[in-house]
Amino acid sequence: MQQRKTVIRRRENLEGYLFIMPFIIGFLLFTAVPICVSFYLSFTKYDILSSPRWTGLSNYIKMFTSDRVFWTCFKVTLFYAFVSVPLKLFMSLMVAMLLMKPKLENGIFRAIYYIPSILGGSIAIAVVWCRLFATDGAINNILGTLGLPDDISWLSRTDTAIWTLIVLAIWQFGSSMLIFTSGLQQIPTELYEAARVDGAGKIVQFFRITLPMLTPVIFFNLVQQLINGFMAFTSSYVITGGAPLNSTLFYSVYLYQQAFQFSKMGYASAMAWFMLFVVALMTILLFKSSDRWVFYETK
Amino acid sequence: MKGTKSKLLGIAVATLMMAETMCGCGSAAQTTENAAADSAVGATAGSEAAAEETTEEVTSIGSDSAQTTLRVAWWGNQVRNDRTVEMLNLYASEHPEVNFEVEFIEWGSYWEKLATEAAGGELPDIIQMDYSYLLQYQQKNLLANMNEFIDNGTIDISNCSQSTIDSGKVDDNLYALCAGSSAQCLLYNKTVTDSCNIEVPEQWTWQEFLEVAQQVYDQTGMKIEILSNDERTMENLARGEGKVLLPSEGGALGVEDSSIPLKYFQLIEDTINSDYHVTVEELADLSSSDQGFLAQNKTWCVFTYNSMCVSVVADCDESIEWGISMWPSYEGDTVQEAYVKPSMFYSIAETSENKEEAAKVLDFITNSIEANQILLTDRGLPVSSVISAEIIEGLSGIERDAMDYIPRIEKVATTINPPSPSGSGEVGALVTSLVEQVRYGQMSAQEAADEFFVQANEILQEAQE
Structure with a gap:
């Protein structure tokens, strides 16, 4: 009897x-295979055209010690992720609450607000974004009609350019809203x-x-959007x-x-692994902290 | 119990997400292949790379029953794509035994795609090749030696000048057949210069040029733009002193100190601080516009190649009269910096199984008048003197002026630099980034020059290893 059960279980398995x-x-x-290959490549010099050559830790050493652009882009990405994600979550929570009541038009609105999430990563939107934030673009036009300065060159100033990308990220709040x-x-x-x-008001x-x-x-x-934030590519590229x-x-x-562009696959692989390490670390910290602030009803 | 379960689940989700992160980079890179092409707004006319954008397409040409299929790849704009496809159609109709699969794509993605295909041993039979990549591909044994096809007469080069053919040779072996010649030029709005009573000489010095730029700005408000997108201007300054900025070998710059880089960055600093140069704001907005500065009438001249002139002016007002002169030289230069460049080449892949057939096609492109009447001068002045004479005869307007420029410049031109070493692409990116820092006032010209000298040497050294 016992034996037949295990046979059945094995077959089910x-x-x-x-x-x-x-x-x-x-x-x-x-x-899995590409991940392993990329780990190997991160210790080599590889230009695609010729076979990879083992260089030990030199990619990592160069990355951490002599590549200033590496740290610049790392900081930019951190800033982007840590600013855009909370704002995006706030935005999506607000809209989700507005559209809570099960009315027909709320369903339609939810669908409409979801559209940017589908379109947001596309090239067309990126191009539209360029036009919106151009000096003679729509944003400045609107500011002008409101009597605000209308000659801000959003894309050419170091303090404003990143915000155009952050706004684009926030605009794509649809999936977290759902x-x-x-x-x-x-x-x-x-x-x-x-x-x-008990007499509690709406705010309470x-x-x-x-x-x-x-x-x-x-x-x-938070976890999902943060990871997405670190992986962001299209908006900056385009x-x-x-x-x-x-x-x-x-x-x-x-x-x-x-x-x-520079055919340095080894170096790029090393960068990818460092990013993986950072994202993993961030995720672990979030999970560790979750005991303190995440409330599971079932616990 | 429940708590551990949800934790386990959480960890599982996190692992999955991490896996996604890792593939994320890969898939992002793939989507951008088209991204780069689609984002093609506001072509910076100065750069061949930037001005030629199309989406990737693969098309089949010729009859399905043909025994031999040749894959042909090139980068280019829509005009080139249409003309090349039409030319191949003509070949296929004359040679029903051959059909073609063609791949065309814009410049940046072209080299990514080609590198990937090379890694997989899947290079197209006929490859449009550029001078800056020739050495890299030849050294990796990816290109077929075409000497045998020259010797057995499959490709007839009797009407081509020796120097043109030699530009595609490495160690006396022909790896790339020149598709046409072109040369750097300054394309200017003659209507504007005439209205300012300015006579544009064949070649200015930079000082004279900048004085005129001031004059034109004072009278019309139109500006100039000094290129920042690569190292060409700096390279020319080095040529003027008889030096090669990026020698093929040695893993170092061909200049001993930062004096030549300084000349260039000083030019950048002086012009950005003037009122006759476009501002950083205007440069930033350019990417969002579908017209270049020239078409917007914001500038009155552009640094470009003669073979690009036709597409550069295509967006501009038709009533404008155009003039073509040489790039300025530097005061006190000892050597003429202008040179005639093979605008691009055709190579045959070493892995190709139909080298002979591919060679026949190249002969057709080089020597058939019908083929060249379709292609015209899109890839520069045709290399066969017989063909080019006939083609020029049939041209008019700017297209003719642009081609007449080659014989004009050939009288004074000096030899082209040897092919650039690997790492030169990164040096180009370094120039662009330093120019930006100078233009934003983050660095002085001297600082940029010193930085360039150190970093460029490091890049070249590392690429050599």
Whole structure:
């Protein structure tokens, strides 16, 4: 009896593995193997045309000690991620709350607000963004009609250029908005009713019920968006090209330049691994901190 | 229990995300291949690379039943794509045994794609090659030696000048067949200079040029732009002293100190501080405009190549009359810096299985008048003297002026620099970045020159290792 059960279980396991085989094969071929190769390449000098040559730690040493642009783009990326992500989460939470009531038009609005998330990474939007923030572009026009200075050269100033990219990132709040929406819907309405009976106003309800109940969702969004923020590429590459003075040069764009413009695949691989290390570290810290501020109802 | 479960789940999610991060870079890079092309707004007319943008396309030409399929790849703009496809169509109709698969793409992505194909041993049979990449590809044994096709007469070069053919040789072996010649030129708005009563000489000194720039600005408000996108101007300043800025070998700059870089960065500093040069704001906004400075009537001249003139003026007002002169020289120069350059080449891949057929196509491109009547002067002045004479005859307007410029400059031109070493692309990027810092007032010309001298030597040294 016992034996037959294990046979059945084994067969079930086999079937299960068969079902996930397509993913596993794809993952091994297109993710796991390239990752290992890139780790090896990070210790070599490799220009694609000739075979890689072992150079030990020299890529890493150069990266940390003598490449000033490396640290510049690292700082730019940190700034971009840490500024754009909280703003984006705030924005998406606000919109999600506005569109909470299950009315038809709210569904339509949610769909409309989601569109930027689909379009946002596209080249067309990047080009539109260039036009919007040009000196004679729409943003300055609007500022002009409001009686504000209308000759700001957004893209040529080191202090403003990065903000055009941050605004673009915030604008793409759709996916985190959807996650917030479902999170909000999970909060039991009894809690609000009880609070109302106790005489709590809307603001108190938000801080005492909505926010605590939402922390798991905020945590999830934060981790996901932060990782996305570190990986950002298109906007910097297309809109500003890193200019002016590398003030908008994202890490991934610099990595791309090293890899494909200067054919330094080894160096670029080393950069990729450092980025992975930073992202992993950031994620671990977030998880560690989550005990203090993330509230799981089930615990 | 629940707590550990959710933690485990959390860790699983995090691992997955990290995996995504790693592939993220790869997929981002792929999407940008087209990104670079699509973002093509506001072509900086000065740079061949920037002015030629199209999306990548793969097209099949000729009958499906042909025995031999040749893959042909080039970079270029829409005009070149249309003309080249039409020319190959003509060849395929005359030679039904051959058909073509063509790949065309803009300059930047072209070399990325080619490098990837080279790594996979999948280079196209016929490759449009550039002088700056020739050495790199030849040294990696990726290009076929074409001497045998010259010797057995498959490619007829009897009407081509020896120096033109030699420019595609490495150690006496022909690896690249010149597709046309071009030369640096200053294209200027003659309507404007005439209205200011300025007679533009064949070649100015920089000082004279800048004085005129001031004059034109005072009278019309139109400005100039000194190129920042690569090392060419600096290279010319070195040529004027009889030096080669980026020698093929040695892993170092061909200048002993920062005096020549200083000449260049001083020029950048002086002009950006003047009112007759476009401002950094205008330069930043250029990327968002679909017209260059010249078409916007913001500048009255542009540093470019004669083969680019036609596409540069295509966006401009048709009533404007254009003039073409040489790039300025530096006061006290001992050597004429102007030179005639093979605008581009055709190479045959060493891995190609149809080298003979590919060579026949190259002969057709070089010697067929019908082919060249389609191609015209898009790749520069045709290399065969018989063909070029006939082609020039049929041209008019700016297209003719641009081609007549070659014989004009050939009278004074000196020999072209040897092909640049690997690492020169990065040196070019260094120049661009330093120019930006000078223009934003973050560095003085002297600081930029010193920095350039140290860093460029490091880059070249490292590339050599």
